[in-house]
Amino acid sequence: MTEKPTDNPAHLATILDSVADGVFTVDDEMRITWFNRAAEEITGFTRAEALGQRCCEIFRSSVCFSACPVREAMTGGADVINREVDILDRDNREIPISISASVLRDEAGRPVGGVETFRDLSRLRALQREVEKKYTFHDLVSRHPAMRRLFDVLPDVAASGATVLLHGESGSGKELFARALHDLSPRRGGPLVTVNCGALPETLLEAEIFGAKKGAYTGAVADRPGRLEQAEKGTLFLDEIGDLPLSLQVKLLRVLENREYQPLGGRRARIADVRFIAASHRDLEAMVAEGTFRRDLFFRVNVVKLSIPPLRERREDIPLLLDMALDRFNRAYGKKLRGFTPDALRLLLDHDYPGNVRELLNLVERGVILGRSERLAAELFSEVASAGAPLAPPAPTAEPLDEVLRRHGGNQTRAARELGINRTTLWRRLKKAHRA
Incomplete structure (x- = not known):
């Protein structure tokens, strides 16, 4: 044979x-x-x-x-x-x-x-690093043409010292743009100080920005430096400037016009050696028309406007951001997860991300924390997502919420972070679940 x-x-x-x-x-x-x-x-x-x-x-x-x-x-x-x-x-x-x-x-x-x-x-990993380098600019990642055009002008805008208005939806990366503008500017050796204009009531916000002298208000037992003073020789980032009350808009306008400001309860003006970057998810021009934002302040902060497109308009960035986020949180939590299962990847690629880049990062961070196999499975996102539909929060039943709270020793902040919601929403759901 x-x-x-x-x-x-x-x-x-x-x-x-x-x-x-x-x-x-x-x-x-x-x-x-x-x-x-x-x-x-x-x-x-x-x-x-x-x-x-x-x-x-x-x-x-x-x-x-x-x-x-x-x-x-x-x-x-x-x-x-x-x-x-x-x-x-x-x-x-x-x-x-x-x-x-x-x-x-x-x-x-x-x-x-x-x-x-x-x-x-090895060659594939080298190619991935080359792609990441090509589409990465100062911690900003994108291959979308509109974002690439922003990357191209950032060095010139940063070097100019002009006041910049960053416009984009919440979670779109305005803070990262502010950081890039500061790091590329002649003021990079100074501090980058951030103040969220919508986070505090008016009286506290005034002291937060401009500072306060001892006795200026109840509880002011010592002189308190404001964010303007802290940002000396550096950059002050006014996040969500559209939430700034009208009375404080007048005081901010004075700083932008002649660099003078006065701490709360103070008697002498101070000079601010600061570069300003403002950001808002609101349409400030519409607010001007409504009378809720001063026209003169708008023109002062709108010297250079950079509009950041939402993630749903640059879907080609989602794979890049998923890889970047997985690598970041692997290093942060000492894990070696290799990627996503096909079902999980399809789920994440199809999602519209109403919370933009911040939402994507939160989802991947949660997956890395809870992941037990070498690839993140769709089940890790099942509580907040369904295939082909926008991400939705888990149903407010008492048992899962209580279980999450127990895992975090009753800490509502960490429990809310795991669930992808804020503390107030968690509290409301706990209340509703235990009433049922």
């Missing part, structure tokens, strides 16, 4: 040596019994050096003793597909690889070892 080419060990060896992926086999003691040419090139070890060695001696990965793909396939009987790990090559360089592993069986179907194929991801 004529021998088939596939029955010839030499022919099989030639085939295995011609493929681009690394291939090796192990016996039931995890000793290497075959090692192809690509495996030699990726690891730096020759076939002669590898044969007979335990695979952990050649691949030297952190998963070798905790989550070895070959051992997992041999023990559980199920294939391992495209698992990404890092190994050390012969010269102790870290090499990212993608692994698939299966049980190796004899002609009778009995398990006799394992087989693993692996692919070098």
Whole structure:
């Protein structure tokens, strides 16, 4: 009978040596019994050096003793597909690889070892870094044409010292633009000080911005420097300036016109050596027409206006932002999650993100905190999302809310952050749930 080419060990060896992926086999003691040419090139070890060695001696990965793909396939009987790990090559360089592993069986179907194929991801990772670098500008990430045009003008705007108005929806990244403008400006050596104009009542906000002298109001037991003083030689970022009361708009206008301001309860004017950046999600021109925002102040803050498009209008940025967020929170929480499952990715790519970039970051952070497998699954986002529909908060039933609170020791701030809602919303839902 004529021998088939596939029955010839030499022919099989030639085939295995011609493929681009690394291939090796192990016996039931995890000793290497075959090692192809690509495996030699990726690891730096020759076939002669590898044969007979335990695979952990050649691949030297952190998963070798905790989550070895070959051992997992041999023990559980199920294939391992495209698992990404890092190994050390012969010269102790870290090499990212993608692994698939299966049980190796004899002609009778009995398990006799394992087989693993692996692919070098170094070039892919380098390409990813190149793409990230190309589309990243001072912590701002985008490939959208409108955002790229903003990136192009930012250095000139920053160098000018002119007052800048950043317009965009909440969560669109106005704070990051303010930081970039400061870092690119001649004032980069000074502080960047932020004040949220909608966060405090009028009396406290005045003291927060302009400062207060001792005795200026009940509780003012000492002189209190304001944000203007704190921002000396630097930049003052007036976030949500559209929420500034009309009475304080007059005082801010004075600062912008002649750089003079007076602390609350003070008798002498001070000079502000400060660059101003303002931001708002409101339509300030419409507010001027309504009489809720001063026209003269509008013209003072609107010297250079930069409009930031919402995330739903630049959907091509979502994959970039998801990768950036996963990398950031992996490092922040000491994890090594490799990405998203197809269902989770489809869910996140289809979402409209009414909360913009901030919402995306919150979702990924929560997923990284709660994730237990190497890829973030759709189930991690099921409480706040459904496929093809906008993200929605979880139903206000008592048991899940109480469970989240218990996990965080009763801390409502951390519990609300996990649920993707604010503390007030959490309190209302707890109240409603316990009434039911």
